[in-house]
Amino acid sequence: MAKVEPRSATIEATIRALAEANAGRPGALLPILHAIQDELGYVPESAVPIVANVLNLSRAEVHGVVTFYHFFRTRPPGKHTLYLCRAEACQSMGARELERHVKETLKVDFHETTSDGRLTLEPVYCLGNCACSPAVMLDEDVHGRVTPERLDQLLAEVR
Amino acid sequence: MASKRTRIYVPSDTTARSVGADRVAAAIADEAARRGVEIEIVRNGSRGLHWLEPLVEVEVGGRRLAYGPVSAADVAGLFDENFHEGGAHPLALGETDAIPYLAKQNRLTFARVGLIDPLSIDDYRAHGGFRGLENAVKLDGAKIVEIVTESGLRGRGGAAFPTGIKWKTVLDTQADQKYVVCNADEGDSGTFADRMIMECDPYVLIEGMTIAGLAVGATMGYVYIRAEYPQAIRTMREAIARAEAAGCLGANVLGSGRAFHLEVREAAGAYICGEETALLESLEGKRGMVRFRPPLPAIKGLFGKPTVVNNVISLATVPIILDKGAEFYKDFGVGRSRGTLTVQLAGNVKRGGLVEIAFGHTLRELLEEFGGGTATGRPIRTVQVGGPLGAYIHPSKFDTPLDYEAFAAFGAMIGHGGVVVFDDTVDLGQQARFAMEFCAIESCGKCTPCRIGAVRGVEVIDRILAGVNEEANLTLLRELCDTMVAGSLCALGGMAPYPVMSILDHFPEALSARGPKQRAVGEVA
Structure with missing residues (x-):
């Protein structure tokens, strides 16, 4: 009978497997971090020494890359992620009001997760949907011409 | 029936x-x-x-x-x-x-966009696809570079550097490996032309990159696409796989015996990686820190090898030039701005969208004839052209023709062609603050004027808007802007002050505690 491994060991084995699978690619670090985040939803701190070991880099180098890029997160996100565009085109169509509305409704600030673990709120600087502003991205789906009412509907659908 | x-x-x-x-x-x-x-x-x-x-x-x-x-x-x-x-x-x-x-448009780069099923190679061919590449495989690299140079094509990412000259530098540099890198890190607010090409006509980008590879002697290309564009990433990956299967890409491009391979790399949400040297660092698996130049990427680029780095639109325009000839393309445009510009009308505009049009039309034609005014129906207060580093343009300048030099002449830039419209309810003091805030969030941290100056910029603007030592702080803000412009390596720190200075110069009432909004309280005109 195979012994059930503790969860952390499983995560670390997954990280190592993903790192080794991509290690041969030129400039492998970003593809590896993406693979880890795609699989686990975030890049745990325990990934840093494993990836460093596989790529023969220092931990500082890997940590530096993980923390440089806004897209990589080191804590598990909520079940869904709402990216709210804060850039100029959306500002011209009421993104600041939308931001206030969503923060008040969800009682979270940017980079925070609701207390029920359902939703993480992240800022984003342009989704390339600027002729249908304001825009948000819920997980991987972009929504345009978003009003506070429309946003409430979208959030209710993933509740 | x-x-x-x-x-x-x-x-x-x-x-x-x-x-x-x-x-x-x-x-x-x-x-x-x-x-x-x-x-x-x-x-x-x-x-x-x-x-x-x-x-x-x-x-x-x-x-x-x-x-x-x-x-x-x-x-x-x-x-x-x-x-x-x-x-x-x-x-x-x-x-x-x-x-x-x-x-009323001149759809050259966007000739097929919206007409075809984006992933159908048959559709692509039926609408003139791969004709440029078919011509290119019969030519030597120097001839391809000559045609692109002759067309007058300039980098559409924003810097407007002549594409042919960049390619010639890579062609003339001897190396065992060269690369073609497509900058698809379209981070400017108000822009979506790159995304549209990748999602609506991905083969034109593949074709353009392959021609670039044949021209300079590169056998490997990377498309660096922002993480905020998941659909573009999926579409490009699928298109590359299908183009390889069809023999249009890979070990033997169109049976020519020449190789060109292509891979999509996903960015990770750093605006600075749209700057070409930061992009190369990122592709190498590092923090996206801006590099000193020289050496130019064309001589020492990705992994230290000669590298063509071009924007999506520049590369996607190459196939039609190789298909119809340099003269055909050059016939569009004015002065040193040849061909077409892909304008993206965005923000508070009634008819927003993609307008590909020959250089030379005025901003007013775009805003009125195409855009139809604001979405809210209120008067246009200003437009920001060229993304978050672009100037806020006063309506008195709306008759300026779309031409790189004409815009540069008054401290503005066309950049990647994004035009964001604001109506008269905009709080330009807050827009100035946002320009500095954005720079502070996105600075790579290499240059002190950008890294610290942007943070101080937010603080100084907050003090001005609160009415604290207004005169002295306005002087300080100008000095800070000068320091950032003069003391930053790249366009982020070097140009983030442009929107701020444009507001100081053309909308001075906005940067004041007694701005229009505050004045309305208790003061009847």
């Missing part, structure tokens, strides 16, 4: 989907089945008339008729009026190509 199956086009790009195109396509399929009407739904790309999205087209007698904006709730009514046979309906817009917004 079982006629042959009617073809109905429902766009599938991010913008159309963001306003319900998938629900519309499903409703059309359901309603057609319910009524026993035989149709074929094609998921094309967007025509770029974004205010009309979802824009549904019906092919009747070889012509495409448009209906829009269509919601799922409209579908039953459209069938009641036989829209699938071109029936009249309040949403009917007539023949798509005759809609003035489209008819």
